[in-house]
Amino acid sequence: MATQLPDDFKCPISLEIMSDPVILPSGHTFDRASIQRWLDAGHRTCPITKLPLPEHPCLIPNHALRSLISNYTLVAPSKSQPYPQPQTLISALTSPSSPLETKLNSLAQLVRLTKHDSALRRKLTEWGAAPAVLKCVDSDDSDLQEKALSLLLNLSLDDDNKVGLVAEGAINRVVMVLRLGSPDCRAIAATIITSLAVVEVNKATIGAYPDAIQALVWLLISGKGREKKEAATALYAICSFADNRRRAIDCGAVPILIGLLDSGLERPIEVLGLLVKCKEGKEEMMKVNGCVKVLVHVLRNGSSRGVQYGLFTLNCLCNCCKRLCFEAMNEGVLEICMGLMEEENEKIRRYTSSLVQTLRDNLAIV
Numbered sequence: 001m002a003t004q005l006p007d008d009f010k011c012p013i014s015l016e017i018m019s020d021p022v023i024l025p026s027g028h029t030f031d032r033a034s035i036q037r038w039l040d041a042g043h044r045t046c047p048i049t050k051l052p053l054p055e056h057p058c059l060i061p062n063h064a065l066r067s068l069i070s071n072y073t074l075v076a077p078s079k080s081q082p083y084p085q086p087q088t089l090i091s092a093l094t095s096p097s098s099p100l101e102t103k104l105n106s107l108a109q110l111v112r113l114t115k116h117d118s119a120l121r122r123k124l125t126e127w128g129a130a131p132a133v134l135k136c137v138d139s140d141d142s143d144l145q146e147k148a149l150s151l152l153l154n155l156s157l158d159d160d161n162k163v164g165l166v167a168e169g170a171i172n173r174v175v176m177v178l179r180l181g182s183p184d185c186r187a188i189a190a191t192i193i194t195s196l197a198v199v200e201v202n203k204a205t206i207g208a209y210p211d212a213i214q215a216l217v218w219l220l221i222s223g224k225g226r227e228k229k230e231a232a233t234a235l236y237a238i239c240s241f242a243d244n245r246r247r248a249i250d251c252g253a254v255p256i257l258i259g260l261l262d263s264g265l266e267r268p269i270e271v272l273g274l275l276v277k278c279k280e281g282k283e284e285m286m287k288v289n290g291c292v293k294v295l296v297h298v299l300r301n302g303s304s305r306g307v308q309y310g311l312f313t314l315n316c317l318c319n320c321c322k323r324l325c326f327e328a329m330n331e332g333v334l335e336i337c338m339g340l341m342e343e344e345n346e347k348i349r350r351y352t353s354s355l356v357q358t359l360r361d362n363l364a365i366v
Helices: 032-040 063-071 086-094 100-115 118-126 129-137 142-156 159-167 170-180 183-196 200-208 212-222 225-238 242-250 253-262 268-275 279-287 291-301 304-319 322-330 333-340 346-365
Strands: 021-023 029-031
Touching: 021 032, 021 063, 029 032, 063 183, 063 225, 086 100, 086 118, 086 129, 100 118, 100 129, 100 142, 118 129, 118 142, 118 159, 129 142, 129 170, 142 159, 142 170, 142 183, 159 170, 159 183, 159 200, 170 183, 170 212, 183 200, 183 212, 183 225, 200 212, 200 225, 200 242, 212 225, 212 242, 212 253, 225 253, 225 268, 242 253, 242 268, 242 279, 253 268, 253 279, 253 291, 268 279, 268 304, 279 304, 291 304, 291 322, 291 333, 304 322, 304 333, 304 346, 322 333, 322 346, 333 346
Parallel strands: none
Antiparallel strands: 021 029
C-alpha cells in the first residue's frame, strides 16, 4: 500500500509512511519514532543534511503533512488510462482561449498527478506552472480557485519548491483567499501557509507580509470548524519564529485562542504554548478573565499533546504571577497534577513536576 503513496509521505529514515511527521530545525521532516531513535542514539546532526542540531532539538509537528497523509486516497491511478502530458495541461491553463471547463479539467488532472509524483512537482515549477496556477487562484470562480489551491498545496509539499513559490507571489494570493474565499478555499489556503512555513526563511517572509497573520487571526473568528483548525495550525507553524509571536499578539490572537479553547477546539493550546514564551504573550494571557480556568479544563479533558502544552503554558504564567497560582489552586490543579504524575508520558510527568514546584515555591512566599 505504501508504494501507492507519494515519496514525500515516507520517512527518510525508515522509508515507511509516516504516522506522526515532525520537522527538525534543519527543515526536513521525519516520522517521530524514527528521528527520536536517531536522537536517542546520541546523534546531533540532521540525517539528510548532516548539519549540526541543537543539544535538545525541537520536533515540530507537521500538521499539514499529517492531515494530507490521513486524508489521502490510496487508490493509484489506473495504468489503463492515458497519461496526459503535463506541459499540455499547463498550456491549457495559460491559454486565453481555454474555456473554464478545460481549465478545471487540467487542474484536476494535475492535482491527481502531483499527488503521486514528487519529481513531477519539481518539473512543473521548472516548466513555469507556478504563475499559471497562481493566476487561477486569482479567479472569481470558486471551483477554479479551489482546484488551483489544491494544486498549489501539492506543489508546496516539495521542499525545493517552497521558497520559489513564495518568490512567485504565493503569499499575496493566499492571504487574499483567506479573507475573501469560500470556506473550503480558506481552509486550503491556511494549510498552504503551514506547508510553506516548513522552511525557516519562509516563516519570516510570511510573518512580515502585510495582513498575513491578521488574516489567520480573522479566520479564527469568522471561520467554521475546519477553517479555524487550519488557521490555528498555520499560526503554530509560523509562530515558531519569535518575531511572529509578537505580531500574532498585536493582532489580538491571545483572547481569541483562549475563547476557542473554551469552546472545545484544542489546537489553540499549542499556539498559546508558543506565545507564552514571550513577555507580551504572558501579559496578554494574564489580562483574559478565566484564562486559568480554561487551561485547567485542558489539563482535565485534553489529549496527551494538549495536556503537555496546557501544563507548559500554565507553569509559565504561574512562574511570574502569584495571583494566578492561587487561581490555579482554587480550580483544583494540584489534585489534577497528582494524577498526571502517574502518566506514562515522560514529558507530561516532567511538566507536571515543574508546575507543582512552581506552585509550592510561589505559595510558600505568601
